[in-house]
Amino acid sequence: xxxxxxxxxxxxxxxxxxxxxxxxxxxxxxxxxxxxxxxxxxxxxxxxxxxxxxxxxxxxxxxxxxxxxxxxxxxxxxxxxxxxxxxxxxxxxxxxxxxxxxxxxxxxxxxxxxxxxxxxxxxxxxxxxxxxxxxxxxxxxxxxxxxxxxxxxxxxxxxxxxxxxxxxxxxxxxxxxxxxxxxxxxxxxxxxxxxxxxxxxxxxxxxxxxxxxxxxxxxxxxxxxxxxxxxxxxxxxxxxxxxxxxx
Numbered sequence: 001x002x003x004x005x006x007x008x009x010x011x012x013x014x015x016x017x018x019x020x021x022x023x024x025x026x027x028x029x030x031x032x033x034x035x036x037x038x039x040x041x042x043x044x045x046x047x048x049x050x051x052x053x054x055x056x057x058x059x060x061x062x063x064x065x066x067x068x069x070x071x072x073x074x075x076x077x078x079x080x081x082x083x084x085x086x087x088x089x090x091x092x093x094x095x096x097x098x099x100x101x102x103x104x105x106x107x108x109x110x111x112x113x114x115x116x117x118x119x120x121x122x123x124x125x126x127x128x129x130x131x132x133x134x135x136x137x138x139x140x141x142x143x144x145x146x147x148x149x150x151x152x153x154x155x156x157x158x159x160x161x162x163x164x165x166x167x168x169x170x171x172x173x174x175x176x177x178x179x180x181x182x183x184x185x186x187x188x189x190x191x192x193x194x195x196x197x198x199x200x201x202x203x204x205x206x207x208x209x210x211x212x213x214x215x216x217x218x219x220x221x222x223x224x225x226x227x228x229x230x231x232x233x234x235x236x237x238x239x240x241x242x243x244x245x246x247x
Contacts, residue, residue, distance in 0.1 A: 001227035004029035007080040008226065009073070011063050011120060012090030014041035016189035017139065020215035021087050024223045026054030030085065033076040035061040063090045063116035064108065073123035082131065083124040085226045088117035088161075089139040093191065098152045106153045113157035117164060121179075125172065134177035135226045138165050139218075142185045142241050158183075162237055169235030178234035180225045185241025187213040208243035 008025045012018035014036035026032045026049045034042045034056055042058040049056040057079055061072035076083060091113045094105035117138055128134025143151055144158025161181060168179040186192060186203050192212070195203075204210065221240050224230050239245060 001223060001229055002029050003085070003223075003227060006030045006084040006226075007033065007076075007082055008085035008087065009033040009035060009076055009083050009120070009124065010087040010089060011035045011061065011116070012139075013045065014038045016191065017184065017187060017215045017218045018087070018089040019045055020219035021089060021222045022056070023049065024216070024219040025085065025087075025226065026056055027052070028223055028227070029054075030226075031055040031057075031080055033057055033059055033079070033083070035059045035063075035072055035076075036090065037062045063120070064112045066119055069116060069119045070123060073120065077124070077127060082127045084128070084131075084133060085135045085137075086120060086124050087137050087139070087222060087226070088120055090116060091139065091157075093151065093154050095150045095154065097150050101152060109153040110157050110160070113154070114160040114164070117161060121164075121168060125177075128177050129172070129175050132176045134172070134175075135230075136165075136168060136177070136179040137222050137225050138162075138179070138181045139222075140165070140181045140183045140237065142183055142239070142245050145183060145237075145239075146245055165237070166235045173234055176231075178225070178230065180230070180233060180235070181237045182218060182221050182225065183237050183239050183241065183245075184218045185213060185239070185244045187215060187218060187240075189215060203244075206244050207241070211242065213240060213242055 008030040013034040140161040141158040165181040
C-alpha cells in the first residue's frame with residue numbers, strides 16, 4: 001500500500017493510536033503532518049520518522065479550540081499545498097455516571113471528540129475536492145456502538161462520529177473522496193492503562209482473540225482505509241476489537 005506523494009494530517013498524533021498511525025502512514029510513504037497539544041512529544045515523533053527515512057512536520061494544535069484548528073490546518077496547507085488524508089484521532093474521556101455528569105465535562109468531550117472532526121474536515125475538504133481524491137478516517141470506538149456505563153459523553157461523541165462518517169461519505173463520494181471510521185475495542189494505550197485490573201480481566205473474557213489490541217493493530221486498519229486499495233470502501237465502520245463485538 002504505497003502512499004508516496006500523499007500528505008496526511010493526523011490529530012492526536014503525539015501518543016498511543018495517533019502516534020502509531022503517523023508512523024505507519026510515514027512508512028507507507030506519506031508526508032505526515034503531526035498535530036497535537038504536546039510539542040515535545042510531537043518533535044520526538046518527527047525525529048523518529050525522519051531518522052527512518054520518512055517525512056514529517058509538527059503542528060501544535062488543541063482540537064478543542066476552533067481557532068487552533070483553523071490556523072493549524074492552514075499551516076499544513078501552506079507547508080505542503082494540500083491534504084490528501086485526514087485522520088481524526090484526537091479524543092479525551094471525562095468519565096462519570098450520568099447522575100453526576102457535569103455539563104462542562106459533557107461539552108468538553110463532545111467538542112474534542114466530535115465537533116473537532118467536523119471542523120478539521122471542513123478545513124481540508126476543499127483541497128480534496130480540487131484534486132478529486134481524498135481519504136478521511138474518523139476514530140470512533142466500540143463504546144460508540146454498544147455503549148458503556150459511566151461514559152455517556154464519550155459514547156455519544158463516538159456514536160456521533162459514525163453518523164458524521166456516513167453523512168460525509170454520501171456528500172463527497174462523487175468526487176472520489178472516501179470517508180470511513182475505525183472502531184477500536186480495548187487497546188493498550190495510556191487511556192486504558194489506568195483501568196482497574198478486575199475491569200481488564202473482565203474485558204479479556206469478552207474478547208474471542210483473548211488479548212488486548214495494540215496501537216499497531218489499529219494503525220494497520222487506518223493505513224488500509226487511507227490507501228488506493230480501499231478506493232471502493234466508504235461509509236464503513238471497520239471494527240478492530242478482537243471479536244468483542246459482532247453483528
